[in-house]
Amino acid sequence: MGGDAITRQPAFQRILLKLSGEALMGDLEYGTDAERIRAVAVQVAAVQARGVEVAIVVGAGNIYRGLKGAASGMDRATADYMGMLATVLNALALQDALEKQGANTRVQSAITISEVAEPYIRRRAMRHLEKGRVVIFAAGTGNPFFTTDTAAALRAVEIHAEAILMAKNGVEGVLSADPREDAGAQLIPEISHMDALRRGLRVMDYTALTLCAENQMPLHVFNMDDERNIERIVSGERVGTVVITRDE
Numbered sequence: 001m002g003g004d005a006i007t008r009q010p011a012f013q014r015i016l017l018k019l020s021g022e023a024l025m026g027d028l029e030y031g032t033d034a035e036r037i038r039a040v041a042v043q044v045a046a047v048q049a050r051g052v053e054v055a056i057v058v059g060a061g062n063i064y065r066g067l068k069g070a071a072s073g074m075d076r077a078t079a080d081y082m083g084m085l086a087t088v089l090n091a092l093a094l095q096d097a098l099e100k101q102g103a104n105t106r107v108q109s110a111i112t113i114s115e116v117a118e119p120y121i122r123r124r125a126m127r128h129l130e131k132g133r134v135v136i137f138a139a140g141t142g143n144p145f146f147t148t149d150t151a152a153a154l155r156a157v158e159i160h161a162e163a164i165l166m167a168k169n170g171v172e173g174v175l176s177a178d179p180r181e182d183a184g185a186q187l188i189p190e191i192s193h194m195d196a197l198r199r200g201l202r203v204m205d206y207t208a209l210t211l212c213a214e215n216q217m218p219l220h221v222f223n224m225d226d227e228r229n230i231e232r233i234v235s236g237e238r239v240g241t242v243v244i245t246r247d248e
Contacts, residue, residue: 011236014053014129016161017044018152018204021061022169023224024090030062032093040167041097043230044134048103052234053129055159056136057152058094060086080144084111087148091138092116104133110142110151122158129159149204153211164217165233166204167224173240174203174221189238192246193219203243212243219243 019040026033048054063086074082088109095105106128109117117138118124128135140151156164174196177185188201193213196203203209203221212219222229222240232239 008235010047010050010052010234012052012162012234014055014159014161015047015163015165015234016055016057016152016156016159017165017167017230018149019056019058019090019094019167019224020148020169021059021063021086021090023167024058024094025062025169028062032062032090037093037097038100039227040224041094041101041103043227045098045101045103047230047234048132048134050234053132054134055125055129055155055161056091056094056134057140057148057155058087058090058136058138059148060084060090063089077144081111084139084142087140088113088117088138091136095136098134104131105136106133107136107138110137110139113139125155126159147205147208149208150211153204153208153215153217156217157211157215161217164212164219165230166219166221167230168221168240170223170225172223174201174243176201178202188241190242190244193243194246196243203241209243213245216245218245 024032024036026036044054060083091107095107098105107117108120108125110120112119125135137155140146140148141154152164172187174188174191175185176188179185193209197206197209220233220240220242222233229239
């Protein structure tokens with residue numbers, strides 16, 4: 001990390017980091033890469049040590065890839081509950097890694113699992129953040145048919161985060177097209193929520209993106225592979241794509 005970024009005054013007081021399950025997978029076919037989780041924990045702990053309040057929403061794509069066979073043909077609601085439980089596994093792994101970096105943490109789950117996590121209570125979550133604890137939100141919204149992207153948008157609005165940092169696995173930000181289908185796909189440095197919706201760009205799912213647009217919640221979409229990026233965004237640098245609300 002550059003010294004200038006670390007000494008610069010943070011651009012945000014409170015952020016929500018959205019980590020996809022794939023961002024925790026590293027080069028594995030599925031599962032959790034211990035080194036990748038450690039690298040994420042180092043970044044988050046460094047940002048939190050600068051006085052930035054950090055909440056995290058974790059996905060479960062890394063675990064659910066291994067469950068696809070079992071979930072094939074299953075009722076959608078049941079499969080979604082399996083996914084929620086998988087996010088709890090990721091949240092606990094991330095909590096352990098963060099605490100090894102000296103960060104105080106709390107896991108709050110949207111489904112009751114009291115032996116390993118607190119229930120999600122908005123005011124308690126905000127109090128934890130004010131006391132300098134990293135809060136990890138698990139189990140999505142607690143409801144089937146809603147993604148962890150929607151959970152990230154919802155929690156960010158609820159806790160009055162100033163921005164959502166969307167960590168992508170191996171993608172620099174929002175691209176003009178799917179690079180697997182269009183070799184000429186270009187990085188878009190800045191776009192509005194509504195323009196992204198109209199163009200069908202894969203920022204986050206439509207429900208989540210609409211919620212961000214309605215509440216003027218900016219998104220910073222960046223590549224998790226570069227270990228400096230969270231620090232750079234928090235320091236006010238332009239990294240990846242910024243998704244903002246414009247008068248349209």
